[in-house]
Amino acid sequence: MLKRTALFECHKNLGARLIEFGGWEMPVQYTSIVDEHLAVRSHAGIFDISHMGQFFVKGAGAEKFLNRILTNDIRKLQNGQGQYTLMCNETGGVIDDLYAYRLAEGNYFLIVNASRIGDDFAWISKQTGDAEDFQLENASDRYSAVAVQGPRVFEFIDQCFETGEKAGAPAIKSLKKNDIVTANFDGTQVLIGVTGYTGEQGVEIVAPNQVIQKIWETVLEKGKTSGIKPAGLGARDTLRTEVCYPLYGHELNEQTTPIEAGVGFFVSLEKGDFIGRTVLESQKKAGPPRKCVAFKMTGSSPPPRPHYRIISAENAEDAIGEVVSGTQSPSLNIGIGMGYVPAEQAVAGRGIQIEIRGKLFPATIVSKPIYKKVN
Amino acid sequence: MTNVPSDLKYATSHEWVRLSGDEAVVGITDHAQHELTDVVFVELPSVGRKVKAGETCAVVESVKTASDIYSPVSGEIVEINKAVSENPGLVNTDPYQGGWFYKIKLTDAAELAKLLSAADYAAKVNA
Numbered sequence: 193m194l195k196r197t198a199l200f201e202c203h204k205n206l207g208a209r210l211i212e213f214g215g216w217e218m219p220v221q222y223t224s225i226v227d228e229h230l231a232v233r234s235h236a237g238i239f240d241i242s243h244m245g246q247f248f249v250k251g252a253g254a255e256k257f258l259n260r261i262l263t264n265d266i267r268k269l270q271n272g273q274g275q276y277t278l279m280c281n282e283t284g285g286v287i288d289d290l291y292a293y294r295l296a297e298g299n300y301f302l303i304v305n306a307s308r309i310g311d312d313f314a315w316i317s318k319q320t321g322d323a324e325d326f327q328l329e330n331a332s333d334r335y336s337a338v339a340v341q342g343p344r345v346f347e348f349i350d351q352c353f354e355t356g357e358k359a360g361a362p363a364i365k366s367l368k369k370n371d372i373v374t375a376n377f378d379g380t381q382v383l384i385g386v387t388g389y390t391g392e393q394g395v396e397i398v399a400p401n402q403v404i405q406k407i408w409e410t411v412l413e414k415g416k417t418s419g420i421k422p423a424g425l426g427a428r429d430t431l432r433t434e435v436c437y438p439l440y441g442h443e444l445n446e447q448t449t450p451i452e453a454g455v456g457f458f459v460s461l462e463k464g465d466f467i468g469r470t471v472l473e474s475q476k477k478a479g480p481p482r483k484c485v486a487f488k489m490t491g492s493s494p495p496p497r498p499h500y501r502i503i504s505a506e507n508a509e510d511a512i513g514e515v516v517s518g519t520q521s522p523s524l525n526i527g528i529g530m531g532y533v534p535a536e537q538a539v540a541g542r543g544i545q546i547e548i549r550g551k552l553f554p555a556t557i558v559s560k561p562i563y564k565k566v567n
Numbered sequence: 568m569t570n571v572p573s574d575l576k577y578a579t580s581h582e583w584v585r586l587s588g589d590e591a592v593v594g595i596t597d598h599a600q601h602e603l604t605d606v607v608f609v610e611l612p613s614v615g616r617k618v619k620a621g622e623t624c625a626v627v628e629s630v631k632t633a634s635d636i637y638s639p640v641s642g643e644i645v646e647i648n649k650a651v652s653e654n655p656g657l658v659n660t661d662p663y664q665g666g667w668f669y670k671i672k673l674t675d676a677a678e679l680a681k682l683l684s685a686a687d688y689a690a691k692v693n694a
Contacts, residue, residue, distance in 0.1 A: 225630040226605045426631050494608045494628050520607040520630050549610075549626070 235419030253325030280468030
């Protein structure tokens with residue numbers, strides 16, 4: 193039995209097409225992936241991300257504990273700030289990629305992938321051991337969330353919540369990337385983080401299940417004149433692929449390190465020991481054996497898809513890797529993707545071929561992100 | 568409500584057939600294009616290929632997935648629609664005219680009797 197979010201009825205009423213994702217029945221599109229994608233690039237979109245997991249880690253020992261299980265340096269965070277980070281196993285393989293927020297001293301809030309909630313919580317609990325100076329809570333069932341993304345979001349988002357001087361909370365549009373604030377909505381406290389998964393400006397709003405439907409409706413109403421549209425997981429995937437954000441299960445898994453995946457920037461070697469450090473340190477210094485590259489098809493071709501083989505441009509017999517994400521880019525109107533190739537071949541500008549139903553189509557390795565915002 | 572022209576025959580796998588003498592034009596239905604949405608690539612069979620009814624003979628790719636298209640009738644491909652290869656969006660905007668896939672010379676006219684009438688196909692997709 194698939195799980196449904198508190199917004200399921202809203203999706204039904206909007207005529208959404210539903211798919212299974214990470215054990216959840218989620219909207220893949222309402223009207224069209226391309227329309228929803230372009231709305232987010234030019235105006236605004238709202239996504240149901242209630243399937244994602246929320247953990248709290250609280251207590252005097254929380255900071256030290258998190259710095260041992262996560263790759264980024266959590267000591268860099270002030271109250272009300274967050275960071276992208278990863279959780280690795282002993283061999284540097286990625287258990288999950290997540291956002292870690294410091295809500296207050298000794299009060300940390302983690303947002304993890306839907307498909308990884310169970311594995312993450314089991315792993316973190318195992319690392320906790322007998323520690324008594326912090327408590328771990330999986331609050332995923334109590335919280336829902338929406339992402340509001342696009343260049344016009346800050347025109348209306350403050351109208352949806354009680355923020356600004358009167359409410360004693362800073363205006364959302366005054367916040368910096370990765371900041372998080374507590375705001376009031378209809379008498380309920382919600383968390384608003386300035387982040388996203390689309391390459392656009394925007395926020396993610398985490399709220400108790402019972403208010404999320406009213407938040408969804410309010411954001412759609414207040415954002416109407418700014419051209420907001422509900423957007424599904426289909427657009428979420430094409431948007432993140434264009435800007436080369438990794439998706440767990442595609443670019444990342446327990447056999448892949450953050451260095452190979454190209455997110456080594458979020459692995460801090462300045463913070464002492466942490467799980468996976470030995471492998472990650474040596475890969476950072478000597479270079480990883482393989483790398484996740486972005487590529488663009490060079491002409492008309494079917495869209496590249498996950499698991500298609502990457503073939504050398506010089507030798508049709510030489511399979512050098514595999515596509516992990518691929519689609520037709522709605523912004524660029526060409527096939528794009530990401531895949532793993534040997535490090536020595538991971539050079540922007542280099543030609544490759546993608547094998548699609550037995551035929552080879554030319555592509556070029558490009559620097560990340562594939563889509564760059566023109567302002 | 569999906570558009571189902573009354574002068575065509577339909578396959579349960581959502582292709583349409585427009586008969587003209589011993590040849591037929593084949594495409595995919597309005598219902599099918601709506602289900603696929605955002606068609607971004609169409610791979611057509613080569614002219615001269617002989618296909619059997621029910622055989623995979625084309626691929627339609629939307630942003631999200633690749634879908635096989637099955638020939639509703641047996642015969643030899645005599646013409647393909649180059650316009651739809653160059654502009655796959657025709658499948659979405661004009662599925663029964665500009666978005667046709669291929670013309671086929673029939674080898675077994677009796678197969679036509681196995682296809683659905685417009686009324687039966689409409690009943691199936693609007694059910």
